[in-house]
Structures are given as C-alpha cells and as structure tokens.
Amino acid sequence: MMPADNHTLFDPVTYILTGIPGTEESHDWMSIPFCLMYVATLFGNSLLLFIILTEQSLHEPMYLFVSMLAAADLLLSTTTVPKMLALFWFRAGEISFAGCLTQMFFIHVSFTAESAILLAMAFDRYVAICDPLRYTTVLTKSVIGKMGLAIVTRSFCIIFPLIFLVKRLNFCRTNLLPHNYCDYMGVARLACDDVTVNVWYGVAVAILAIGLDAVLIAVSYGLILRAVFRLPSKDARLKALRTCGSHVCVILMFYMPSFFSYFAHQFGHIIPGYILILLANLYLLIPPMLNPIVYAVTTKEILKRVIYFIDVAAKPSC
Numbered sequence: 447m448m449p450a451d452n453h454t455l456f457d458p459v460t461y462i463l464t465g466i467p468g469t470e471e472s473h474d475w476m477s478i479p480f481c482l483m484y485v486a487t488l489f490g491n492s493l494l495l496f497i498i499l500t501e502q503s504l505h506e507p508m509y510l511f512v513s514m515l516a517a518a519d520l521l522l523s524t525t526t527v528p529k530m531l532a533l534f535w536f537r538a539g540e541i542s543f544a545g546c547l548t549q550m551f552f553i554h555v556s557f558t559a560e561s562a563i564l565l566a567m568a569f570d571r572y573v574a575i576c577d578p579l580r581y582t583t584v585l586t587k588s589v590i591g592k593m594g595l596a597i598v599t600r601s602f603c604i605i606f607p608l609i610f611l612v613k614r615l616n617f618c619r620t621n622l623l624p625h626n627y628c629d630y631m632g633v634a635r636l637a638c639d640d641v642t643v644n645v646w647y648g649v650a651v652a653i654l655a656i657g658l659d660a661v662l663i664a665v666s667y668g669l670i671l672r673a674v675f676r677l678p679s680k681d682a683r684l685k686a687l688r689t690c691g692s693h694v695c696v697i698l699m700f701y702m703p704s705f706f707s708y709f710a711h712q713f714g715h716i717i718p719g720y721i722l723i724l725l726a727n728l729y730l731l732i733p734p735m736l737n738p739i740v741y742a743v744t745t746k747e748i749l750k751r752v753i754y755f756i757d758v759a760a761k762p763s764c
Contacts, residue, residue: 461546461623461633463529463539468720477534483735484527490738491516497751504747507585508574511567512741514594515696518563519734522556525549526627526730533626546628547609554608554630557704557729558601558651561659564697566593568666571690576673604655611647615639625723627730652708660701667694692744696737703728 465473498504498513526549532538541549573584608630615637625632634644667690674686707725742752 458543458617458621458636460540460542461621461628463533463541463626463628464622464624465533465539465626466720466723467624468718473534477531480527480530480534480731483731484523484531487519487523487527487731487734487738490742491520491734493752493755494738494741494748495520497748497755501747501751504751505587507570507581507590508567509748510587510590511563511570514597515560515563515567515737518556518560519737521552522560522730523734525552525556530626541628546623546633547612550612550628550630550633551605551609553627553730554605554651555601558604558655559597560700560733561656562597562600564693564700565659565663565666566597567693568663568697571693572666572670574689575670575686600655604651607647608651611644615641615644624719626727629726656704663697692740695740695744696733699733699736699740700729703732 494516498509616639618638619636634641674683677683
C-alpha cells in the first residue's frame with residue numbers, strides 16, 4: 447500500500463453507503479423483510495413500553511429492566527433501519543460525515559447498553575432466586591434508577607472515544623462505504639492512517655464490556671442453577687427455572703448473532719463480503735424484533751395485557 451503522504455488528503459463531507467455489495471439487484475426484495483422486521487420492532491417494543499409504564503402492577507424490577515431493554519431496542523433499530531430502507535428504495539445512500547458518526551455512536555451505545563441491561567436482569571434473577579427475602583429491599587426503585595443511570599453513563603463513556611478515534615484520521619481514499627450503515631471499522635478502514643489504535647480499542651471494548659458482561663451473566667446463571675437444584679421439590683425447581691426462561695432466550699438472541707458475526711469477520715478471507723454484512727445486520731434486526739415477542743409469550747402478566755389491548759382494538763367503535 448502506498449504511504450499516506452503520497453495521497454491527496456481530504457475532509458470527508460459525505461459518505462455514500464453502497465448497500466450490500468454483490469446484491470444490488472436484490473435490494474428491492476431485501477427491503478421487504480427489513481421493513482417488516484422494523485415495523486414489528488416498532489409495534490412490539492412500543493406496546494411493551496406502553497403496557498409496562500401504564501400498568502401499575504408491572505412496576506416491578508424485572509419489568510422495569512424489560513422496559514429499558516425495549517427502549518434500547520427502539521433506539522438501535524430507529525438509528526439504522528430507516529436509512530437502510532431509504533438506500534434500498536430510493537438509492538439515497540448519501541450520509542454526511544457528522545451523520546455517519548452520529549449513527550455509529552448511537553448504534554454502539556445502544557448495543558453496549560443492551561449488554562449491560564441483560565447483566566442487570568441477570569442480577570435481578572439472581573437476587574429473586576438466591577436471596578428472595580431481600581429482593582424488595584435490594585432492588586428498590588431508587589436502586590434501579592441508579593442502575594439505569596450507570597448503564598447509560600458506562601455506554602457513553604466507552605463509546606464516545608470511538609468518535610474521536612475516527613475524527614483524528616486522515617482520509618484520502620474513496621468516500622464509498624460498502625455497507626448499509628456506518629460501521630465503525632468500515633469507516634476507519636477508508637483512512638490512509640494507521641488504524642491499529644482503532645482496531646485495538648474496538649477489541650478492548652468487545653472484551654472488557656461485552657465479553658465481561660457475558661462472563662458475569664454466565665456466573666450469575668451458574669449460581670442460579672446451583673440454588674435451583676438445591677430446592678426440595680421438583681415443582682419449586684420448575685417454577686424457578688420458568689422465571690428465567692424468557693431472559694435466557696433474550697440473552698441467547700443477543701449474544702449469539704454478535705459472537706457469530708465477530709468470528710465470521712475473523713475468517714473474512716474465506717467468507718464472501720455480502721455474507722459478512724448480512725451477519726452484521728443480524729444483531730441490529732433480529733433481537734429487537736423478537737425480544738417483545740418472547741416477553742409477551744412467556745410472561746403471563748404481559749400476555750394478559752397484550753390480549754386485552756388487542757381485544758379493545760378489535761372492537762368496533764360506536
């Protein structure tokens with residue numbers, strides 16, 4: 447590669463998102479599942495938030511964490527999918543450099559916040575099962591509010607340096623970004639400078655934030671399982687495990703696409719580029735769509751309220 451000094455440097459005013467390379471002719475068809483998943487995400491998470499916030503009986507720690515997760519899902523999807531649809535439908539791939547950085551920031555903040563929320567939910571289940579007598583005194587509304595503030599603060603402090611790491615780079619190559627959203631390393635690799643710091647900071651975030659959260663969640667569930675299998679009756683064990691079922695499903699839906707996408711990128715030389723980008727879209731589209739469905743189906747209190755609202759909506763108005 448030629449040294450950066452031999453290139454003409456420029457300040458990127460706009461980027462052109464090209465979509466998913468190699469699938470340009472299929473963008474119209476691909477927009478259909480993207481649009482349907484986004485509509486389902488908006489409807490499901492908005493309904494979930496409305497039910498939890500308006501139903502006084504659901505103002506409990508577990509449901510408050512679910513509402514935080516729904517808010518993060520809405521932010522993650524709304525930051526990315528509308529621009530993807532504009533690209534697929536109207537070939538409107540232009541995005542300003544500031545807009546690209548803003549999208550990148552909110553994608554990673556939302557993703558990091560979701561990981562922390564899942565950890566907080568694992569702690570909630572740990573206290574509920576391993577120390578039930580202290581549940582209401584440990585997880586008060588004040589404590590939950592402080593946990594929510596800590597989640598937002600941690601996500602902001604971890605991701606904000608990414609913006610400066612990109613802004614410090616000198617760009618001298620094309621402003622064509624072969625992606626359907628502003629990916630952190632995708633933008634960084636367009637620079638002519640050495641991006642080793644960017645790469646290692648990304649790895650550090652993946653390990654020390656997302657990876658550490660995953661380890662702590664695994665430890666929490668190890669302790670939960672140990673406590674569950676010490677319960678005297680089979681019914682008590684099944685009841686305890688059922689309270690964790692929806693959370694475990696959400697954890698798997700969140701971390702599996704992320705880790706799968708990460709490892710696929712490590713072997714990117716043998717995997718077509720369009721497959722890598724489709725995998726990168728998995729954790730932006732699938733978990734936000736499925737999370738409210740999982741909680742609506744597996745949580746009796748939420749399911750009752752969902753059925754009630756559907757019945758009310760189905761009745762003809764006078």
